[in-house]
Amino acid sequence: MAVDDDLSVLEAVVQDLRRHYGATYRVMRAASGQAALDILAQLKTRQEPVALLLSDQRMPGLSGVDFLGRARELYPDARRVLLTAYADTEAAIRAINTARIHYYLNKPWDPPEEKLYPVLTDLLEDWKAGYQPPFEGLRVIGHRWSLQDHKVRTFLSRNHVPYRWLDIAANEDALKLLTERQLDPDRLPVVIFSDGSALVDPEPEVLALRVGLSTQATQEFYDLVVVGGGPAGLAAAVYGASEGLRTLVIEPEAPGGQAGSTSRIENYLGFPSGVSGADLGRRAHIQATRLGAEFLTQRATGMRIDGQYRFVQLADGREVSSHVVLLAPGVQYRKLEIPGAGRLTGRGIYYGAALVEAVACKDEEVFVVGGANSAGQAALHFAKFASKVTMLVRGPGLSATMSKYLIDEIERTSNIVLEPRTQVLEAFGEERLEALRLSGEAGESRIAASSLFVFIGAAPGTAWLPASILRDENGFLLAGPDLRVDGKLPGVWREPREPFLLESSVPGVFVAGDVRHGSVKRVASAVGEGSIAVQFAHQYLAGF
Ligand SMILES: Cc1cc2nc3c(=O)[nH]c(=O)nc-3n(C[C@H](O)[C@H](O)[C@H](O)COP(=O)(O)OP(=O)(O)OC[C@H]3O[C@@H](n4cnc5c(N)ncnc54)[C@H](O)[C@@H]3O)c2cc1C
Numbered sequence: 001m002a003v004d005d006d007l008s009v010l011e012a013v014v015q016d017l018r019r020h021y022g023a024t025y026r027v028m029r030a031a032s033g034q035a036a037l038d039i040l041a042q043l044k045t046r047q048e049p050v051a052l053l054l055s056d057q058r059m060p061g062l063s064g065v066d067f068l069g070r071a072r073e074l075y076p077d078a079r080r081v082l083l084t085a086y087a088d089t090e091a092a093i094r095a096i097n098t099a100r101i102h103y104y105l106n107k108p109w110d111p112p113e114e115k116l117y118p119v120l121t122d123l124l125e126d127w128k129a130g131y132q133p134p135f136e137g138l139r140v141i142g143h144r145w146s147l148q149d150h151k152v153r154t155f156l157s158r159n160h161v162p163y164r165w166l167d168i169a170a171n172e173d174a175l176k177l178l179t180e181r182q183l184d185p186d187r188l189p190v191v192i193f194s195d196g197s198a199l200v201d202p203e204p205e206v207l208a209l210r211v212g213l214s215t216q217a218t219q220e221f222y223d224l225v226v227v228g229g230g231p232a233g234l235a236a237a238v239y240g241a242s243e244g245l246r247t248l249v250i251e252p253e254a255p256g257g258q259a260g261s262t263s264r265i266e267n268y269l270g271f272p273s274g275v276s277g278a279d280l281g282r283r284a285h286i287q288a289t290r291l292g293a294e295f296l297t298q299r300a301t302g303m304r305i306d307g308q309y310r311f312v313q314l315a316d317g318r319e320v321s322s323h324v325v326l327l328a329p330g331v332q333y334r335k336l337e338i339p340g341a342g343r344l345t346g347r348g349i350y351y352g353a354a355l356v357e358a359v360a361c362k363d364e365e366v367f368v369v370g371g372a373n374s375a376g377q378a379a380l381h382f383a384k385f386a387s388k389v390t391m392l393v394r395g396p397g398l399s400a401t402m403s404k405y406l407i408d409e410i411e412r413t414s415n416i417v418l419e420p421r422t423q424v425l426e427a428f429g430e431e432r433l434e435a436l437r438l439s440g441e442a443g444e445s446r447i448a449a450s451s452l453f454v455f456i457g458a459a460p461g462t463a464w465l466p467a468s469i470l471r472d473e474n475g476f477l478l479a480g481p482d483l484r485v486d487g488k489l490p491g492v493w494r495e496p497r498e499p500f501l502l503e504s505s506v507p508g509v510f511v512a513g514d515v516r517h518g519s520v521k522r523v524a525s526a527v528g529e530g531s532i533a534v535q536f537a538h539q540y541l542a543g544f
Helices: 007-021 033-045 064-074 086-098 117-130 147-158 172-180 204-210 231-242 257-261 277-290 354-361 373-383 404-412 523-542
Strands: 052-056 079-084 103-106 139-142 164-167 190-192 198-200 221-227 247-250 294-296 300-306 309-314 319-327 331-333 349-351 365-369 388-392 416-419 423-428 435-440 443-448 452-454 458-460 509-511
Touching: 007 052, 007 117, 033 052, 033 064, 052 064, 052 117, 064 079, 064 086, 079 086, 079 117, 086 103, 103 117, 117 277, 139 147, 139 172, 147 204, 147 277, 164 172, 198 204, 221 231, 221 309, 221 523, 231 247, 231 257, 231 277, 231 319, 231 523, 247 319, 257 277, 277 294, 319 523, 365 373, 373 388, 373 404, 373 416, 509 523
Parallel strands: 052 079, 079 103, 139 164, 221 247, 221 319, 247 294, 319 509, 349 452, 365 388, 365 452, 388 416
Antiparallel strands: 139 190, 190 198, 300 309, 309 319, 331 458, 423 435, 435 443
8 A cells, every 4th residue: 555645656656566566466545644544444344454555754644654653553464664755764764663664765766676666575575474365275273282283383384384273172163174074183283284185293294295395305415415494504505505506404494493483683784674583584595495505394313424425314314415514503492490391381381482372372461581682572572462471580680681672672562571580480280381480579479370481591402413523511513713622623633724614523514603612692693604604615625
């Protein structure tokens, strides 16, 4: 929808939009912010989706920023773009924060092929990725509090496979669908496909195959095998493939890594209004694939070295070989070591699950454990859906552990409550989480709770690697200069040369991202290391 009080400008925008998007989208117009809000309210009543709002800033009555802010309440997912005169750029930048606009464009936008369409197409692609049309495609039937159900839903969402979720306890159609197919309601989750066939409690590899993801390598040998499809692995895939290396990425869950589960990354270069981790992962995946990288939905379970060849073993027993391996498996969430937590994980206690679970917590009270950025981002994300978010923080406050922009936003969000100097001691519940025992400033207490999201740090997943790949006492991988102890290289290193900057104790095996000892735990640094590692891979291969 285009909004402008200047009718000749409005006509010009609408013409340009129709010419380029007319075949796929309906282009609507309004001559004032209020008229546009009225149309949006009608569309909402008819349950029609809205993809993008393009509004002029200077209008009598509601300004563009005011309109976009109010429109956000009706259509939070619609992309919001402000059209401004050059002189209003500063106002537009402020609006990124207040009205959460996604982009601002300067007038005039001629030629649209250069200045309008690339931006809008990008935003529409983002919108499309999150839009679930009312379709009769894939359905998942399960229990909201089951760990398996949660895993299946996370896997599908993160791989951008649209599905409808039917909670067996809350949706009558769920039982009907199972009965029609003579499926046992005690064996859930069930995934029903559009052709009517079903999978009961499927393993990720089986599900991956059914929804068209690749689980088998097309070649036996690659120049570069990347373990982990997070920011580090994806960056390596983009550079490796674009520079002519036959590149394979092994990723058991979905491209995007930890960033994929993060609600919003606000500090990654080039995204002034932030980018969701899932979007960043999706874009990088498309980019790497377009450049020729291959992706496997598999987990690496072992590695062996044979002369110049490195073999990565996969969970299904197969192997892939290469000259160069890049290890970028990131870190896994640290678990809450309290009575009840193990049993109730996935049944009310979740780790880094913000995106998938947030909607299910609509109008409920949610608890978040942790005081670092990840906890802050999750709390802000939940605050959009839950009635109240309580942050349980061990320290006296957030200032020592969280970025200022997040603290400021938390303070501005009225339904987030901070409980400092508070620890969770025990979790209670039979089928699912029902209560928590806390120790806080006022002593011990037992409170009712149905959702607890834990963000208390992470540990590297490196136990599957051979002993020859050296690591520090916490399991993080050593590379480059960090391999030296008291100035000496370790005995396993037999090459006459120095290890390259990101090379592990085994030649040709490189390390990038969070898993590396001493790494900066940031998307940008992971991307940087993944890209640099490819340069060292070239130098290593040049020595053959
Ligand atoms: C909640 C949260 C919020 C964050 N917010 C920000 C932020 O705002 N800004 C910022 O810069 N950073 C942020 N970070 C940090 C950032 O996400 C990480 O630094 C970054 O994702 C590290 O990238 P990576 O590629 O090294 O590892 P990861 O992102 O952890 O990716 C590793 C990938 O490897 C896969 N993998 C693991 N084991 C195997 C195996 N055996 N075989 C194959 N694949 C495997 C995993 O499935 C995963 O996809 C946040 C992190 C969290 C958890």
